[in-house]
Amino acid sequence: MCGIVGYIGGKEALPVLLNGLKRLEYRGYDSAGIALFGPEGLTVHKSKGRIRELEEKISAEKLPGMAGIGHTRWATHGEPSDINSHPQTDAEGRVAVVHNGIIENYGRLKEWLISKGLGFKSETDTEVVANLINFYYKDDILSAVREAVKRLEGSYALGIIAAGESDRIIAVRRESPLVVGLGKGENLIASDVPALLEYTREVYYLEDGEIAALYRDRAEVYNGEGQVIEKEVSLIRWDAAAAEKGGFEHFMLKEIHEQPRALTDTLRARIRTNTGAAASIDLEEIGFNKSWAAENAGRVVITACGTAWHAGVIGKYAFERYAGIPVDVDTASEFRYRNPVFDSKDICIVISQSGETADTLAAMRLAKQRGAGIIAITNVAGSTLAREAGLVMYTWAGPEIAVASTKAFTTQLACLYLIALKFGVLRGRIQDTDMVKYIEALEAIPAHAETILSGKANIQRFASLQFNKNKVFFMGRLFDYAACLESALKLKEISYTHSEAFAAGEIKHGPIALVDTSTLIVALCTQSSLFDKMESSITQVKARGAAVAVITWEDCKHFDGIADEVFRIPKTEDGFSPILSVIPAQLFAYYCSVLRGLDPDKPRNLAKSVTVE
Numbered sequence: 001m002c003g004i005v006g007y008i009g010g011k012e013a014l015p016v017l018l019n020g021l022k023r024l025e026y027r028g029y030d031s032a033g034i035a036l037f038g039p040e041g042l043t044v045h046k047s048k049g050r051i052r053e054l055e056e057k058i059s060a061e062k063l064p065g066m067a068g069i070g071h072t073r074w075a076t077h078g079e080p081s082d083i084n085s086h087p088q089t090d091a092e093g094r095v096a097v098v099h100n101g102i103i104e105n106y107g108r109l110k111e112w113l114i115s116k117g118l119g120f121k122s123e124t125d126t127e128v129v130a131n132l133i134n135f136y137y138k139d140d141i142l143s144a145v146r147e148a149v150k151r152l153e154g155s156y157a158l159g160i161i162a163a164g165e166s167d168r169i170i171a172v173r174r175e176s177p178l179v180v181g182l183g184k185g186e187n188l189i190a191s192d193v194p195a196l197l198e199y200t201r202e203v204y205y206l207e208d209g210e211i212a213a214l215y216r217d218r219a220e221v222y223n224g225e226g227q228v229i230e231k232e233v234s235l236i237r238w239d240a241a242a243a244e245k246g247g248f249e250h251f252m253l254k255e256i257h258e259q260p261r262a263l264t265d266t267l268r269a270r271i272r273t274n275t276g277a278a279a280s281i282d283l284e285e286i287g288f289n290k291s292w293a294a295e296n297a298g299r300v301v302i303t304a305c306g307t308a309w310h311a312g313v314i315g316k317y318a319f320e321r322y323a324g325i326p327v328d329v330d331t332a333s334e335f336r337y338r339n340p341v342f343d344s345k346d347i348c349i350v351i352s353q354s355g356e357t358a359d360t361l362a363a364m365r366l367a368k369q370r371g372a373g374i375i376a377i378t379n380v381a382g383s384t385l386a387r388e389a390g391l392v393m394y395t396w397a398g399p400e401i402a403v404a405s406t407k408a409f410t411t412q413l414a415c416l417y418l419i420a421l422k423f424g425v426l427r428g429r430i431q432d433t434d435m436v437k438y439i440e441a442l443e444a445i446p447a448h449a450e451t452i453l454s455g456k457a458n459i460q461r462f463a464s465l466q467f468n469k470n471k472v473f474f475m476g477r478l479f480d481y482a483a484c485l486e487s488a489l490k491l492k493e494i495s496y497t498h499s500e501a502f503a504a505g506e507i508k509h510g511p512i513a514l515v516d517t518s519t520l521i522v523a524l525c526t527q528s529s530l531f532d533k534m535e536s537s538i539t540q541v542k543a544r545g546a547a548v549a550v551i552t553w554e555d556c557k558h559f560d561g562i563a564d565e566v567f568r569i570p571k572t573e574d575g576f577s578p579i580l581s582v583i584p585a586q587l588f589a590y591y592c593s594v595l596r597g598l599d600p601d602k603p604r605n606l607a608k609s610v611t612v613e
Contacts, residue, residue: 002029002086002100003072004178005195006159006169009186009216013037014063017070020188020195021051026244026251028399029072030080030381035087035096035161038065042163044096046071046085066216067166069159069189071098074399075381077106078123088126090134091119094163095141097133099126100191101155101176102396104269107285109151125154133160141165142213145172146226149211155265159189169214173206175264180204180212180219182233187214193236194244201236252402252494252600256586257453260446262397262407263579266414267442269396279432279439281422286375286391288419290426297423298345300327301372303335303363307405308351308377308412310486314578315349315416317479321575322430322438323423332363340366348372349419353400353408355383364389377415379408393419402601404493406586409486410449413579417442441573445580448570452583459584462549462565463591469520469547472497473511474585475504475537476524483524483578487585494600495592504537517545522585525552525559526569526577538562551581 003024007016017034032054033046045063047054051072071086078084087096103109106125109132114120118131132151137144141162149158155175162170171178171189181188181196181203189212190196196203206212209224221229248254273279300319302312309331316327330340332350342348348367352360355378364385368374376389379397386392395411421438424430430438466472472491474484484501491499502511504523515521521541525534535558538548542562550563553571560566569580593600 002074002191003195004069004098004100004157004159004189004191005071006069006098006171006189006214007186008067008167008169008214009183010066011186013065013068016188016199017068018051018055019198020190021070021072023194023197023244024072024190024192025051026194026401028401029074031073031075031082031085032071033073033085033087034068034070035089035098036063036065036068037161037166038063042093042096042161044087044089046082046087048080048082048085067161067169069096069098069161069169071159076102076394076396077125077381079381079387084122084124086124086126088122088124088130090127090130092134095130095134095137096161097126097130098159099129100157101174102265102269103128103152103156104154105152129156129158137162139164141168141170142211142222145170145211146222146224149174154269157191167215171206171212171214173210174208175261178206180206180214180221182219185216187216187219189214192244192246197236202233203236204231205234249594250402250590250599250601252404252406252590255400255402256406256583256590258398259407259410259583260450260453262395262411263414263449264446265396266411267418267445270418271439271443273439273443279436281418281425281435281439283393283418283422286393288375288391288422297325297347297427298343299347300325301330301340301342301346301348301367302327302351303330303332303348303360303367304351305332305357305359307409307486307489308353308357308360310482310489311409311412311416312349312351313482313485314413314479315420317482318417318420318575319423322420323427324429325423325427330363332357333359335359335363336366340370342367342370342372344371346372347375349375349377349416350385350389351377351412352383352385353379353395353405353412355380355385357385361385361388375419377412379411403603403606404490404589404600410579410582414442414445417576438573441576444570445572445576448572448580449583451570452580456587459567459587460591462567463588463595466520466547467495467592467595470498470518471514472499472520472522473515474499474501474522474524475507476527477504477530477533478527479575479578480524480527480581483581483585484522486578486582487522487524487589490586490589491592493606494589494603495596495598496604497592504534507537508540512540512544515541515544515546519544519546521546521548522588523548523550523563524581525550525556526581527574528553531556531558535559535562551584
């Protein structure tokens, strides 16, 4: 996620803002900017690139001022650029806004504001917020903000200053974190506590719908009705290094825990349930329409590398089940060397967290050259993949720091399910009643993920008994087999354990020769119609001395007394199970790595983005 900092007090604001932004660099960003109250009024300074480039840009200027806001942006709407950087101002330059999150209805609001004669310079949803606040701004910025947020849909943390009110900063939070720092003769806001620790350890954590007004000598918090709230002061006891990780020991564990939020952001903006019509999936933002799915589509080809390829394998099962369209899945590193054959009606889905994976880019360019329509799924706006693809669907997972991917994978799956279901509707394979069921299941996924994370102690206990196993094999069928591929990769990446994934029906066609008393088998069992088949495979490996752990539904008793350990996850649509079943596997891999004395964030020989062949 992006970084927000705000300051009002007796010091020069610029050094405080820049220092705070640097404390948030770990979150990832592609541009930076500040807005200050000074002798010349409200001024904005911003730049594409790193904070040092912003510093170089303003180094020759004297920028006094004792109040301001700052931002490091991770691009979502509009590529990284000076214009798209934050802070964003309204057309008159009266209001400056920094924003984390996504405004889902920004398109409709933008059209409405344009009809009122307001102009726009950037591609961002944040500029809509600035113009909307200014539309309501008469003589009280707090009232204007309160009116504006009533019309905003989506997730946001906002820091706001207005040219006519240099004595206060306004902050608002909805489903995107924001912290108020309480100092002596000064007060601050930040999207995370590392930006505050040099100045204070006393904070308010804003809750959804709360609005804060920060003055030099006090901070007031209001609910949505404008009533003052008495907030409890929290004391931060972390050191700076721990604070960057939100109190988690490692970035990987933090990112595993961020999955409910990331999945919410990825799914919510594309699901329509409150329009008065039947529940639906809206992919207009990426330009996806009926011609793609019904008139032109003959086959879907999915290509990616590593974890993203595993998402593609799950996508294959999803497209075939829900859309009835044939799908080929290729590892991008092999794709261009086998002279792939394309028809003009083929669609190629290309997946890369960074959008810079060299093999994946080469595969996309070849598919494009041969006439396939391209849909890219990536986490990084402005990446090469995003710029060169025909259609782009962003995962909105936020920056992922740990090398081993977790939240990027589950949000890639969310995107693939949304596209597959949209294909199914447009091709007449899914009726309204079924779509309502599927959408309800998708909307429940983030809460289910939270439930799994709340039981992590049970997985930690199991890892403490199994982390020294020489061999760990994952097996499953259909969607479970595809999830096994990613589960095995996580374990080998960060714990250096020999782990493999097998289709359960194939275990007796060779792999069973490897099974002995030193083997742990993890069986993913969420395809309800195949429970008896999975029981047979489990019985075979137990007869060879293996320990067996099963991941299955919370209401399933089928494997009680058969497996040595059963982990239960909340029930969802069978086809959506990998989004949930992979989370216990991620946690198991993490705890095995830590128990082996390794650094799960930086596994040996691996890089976050593989930009060479």
